[in-house]
Amino acid sequence: xxxxxxxxxxxxxxxxxxxxxxxxxxxxxxxxxxxxxxxxxxxxxxxxxxxxxxxxxxxxxxxxxxxxxxxxxxxxxxxxxxxxxxxxxxxxxxxxxxxxxxxxxxxxxxxxxxxxxxxxxxxxxxxxxxxxxxxxxxxxxxxxxxxxxxxxxxxxxxxxxxxxxxxxxxxxxxxxxxxxxxxxxxxxxxxxxxxxxxxxx
Numbered sequence: 001x002x003x004x005x006x007x008x009x010x011x012x013x014x015x016x017x018x019x020x021x022x023x024x025x026x027x028x029x030x031x032x033x034x035x036x037x038x039x040x041x042x043x044x045x046x047x048x049x050x051x052x053x054x055x056x057x058x059x060x061x062x063x064x065x066x067x068x069x070x071x072x073x074x075x076x077x078x079x080x081x082x083x084x085x086x087x088x089x090x091x092x093x094x095x096x097x098x099x100x101x102x103x104x105x106x107x108x109x110x111x112x113x114x115x116x117x118x119x120x121x122x123x124x125x126x127x128x129x130x131x132x133x134x135x136x137x138x139x140x141x142x143x144x145x146x147x148x149x150x151x152x153x154x155x156x157x158x159x160x161x162x163x164x165x166x167x168x169x170x171x172x173x174x175x176x177x178x179x180x181x182x183x184x185x186x187x188x189x190x191x192x193x194x195x196x197x198x199x200x201x
Contacts, residue, residue: 023047031056038068048072052079052199055092066092070099079199081109090116097123104129104157107199111136114143121147127157132192132199134164145178145189152185162192 025045030037031054041048051069069075080096082089089110097120100106106128112120113136128151135144141163152158161182171179179189 026050028052030054033065035065035068038065042068042072047074049074050077050079051075052081054081054083056083066095067099070096070101070103073102075102077105077199078103079107079109093117093120094123096120100124100126102126105131105198107132107196108134109199110134113137114140114147117144118147121151124151127155129157130160130162130195130198131158132162132195134192142172142175142178145175145182148187149178149181149185152182152187156185158185158187160188160190160195162190162195164192 022044023046025041025048027050028041028045028048029052033053033055051072053069069078078100080092082092090113092110093108093112093116103126106126109132111134117133117135131148133144133148135141144163148158148161182189
């Protein structure tokens with residue numbers, strides 16, 4: 001099911017979710033995110049396992065919307081897009097690092113700075129299995145890979161890491177060493193395009 005600001009009035013979304021979806025709702029795509037909508041999903045849709053959200057304004061950070069999403073215990077696949085020119089997406093990564101618990105497949109569909117990415121990998125409690133990351137600085141990709149390697153040492157859950165296709169070419173010797181370390185821990189590093197089908201709505 002897909003909801004956006006052009007197709008439906010916000011004040012009836014929660015009622016529709018409760019009345020017509022309920023336990024049968026498994027996949028949902030939103031580009032309007034409010035506390036009422038997320039509370040409606042939590043209350044009426046205990047089996048939802050796939051959520052795609054497009055964040056187009058800073059509002060989700062003014063209320064505990066992201067922590068509430070992270071608290072959906074049935075949610076296993078999370079695809080988050082942002083209009084990165086509107087706000088600092090690093091804040092989003094840090095909030096996810098603090099609260100994400102149940103998700104197994106994660107797509108960071110936004111550029112994320114290294115410090116925020118480090119924070120996420122150090123604090124995230126979720127045992128991710130498949131993960132797409134978009135670094136915002138090609139010159140620091142070794143450091144991003146190191147963060148993932150450190151995450152895997154703690155969680156030992158990751159099976160596939162997808163990164164921007166352009167970043168999979170021309171590995172340096174240091175980067176190849178980290179990729180090999182990931183492989184030795186059971187992680188396959190692929191171009192993100194190879195994983196995107198998992199996050200298609």
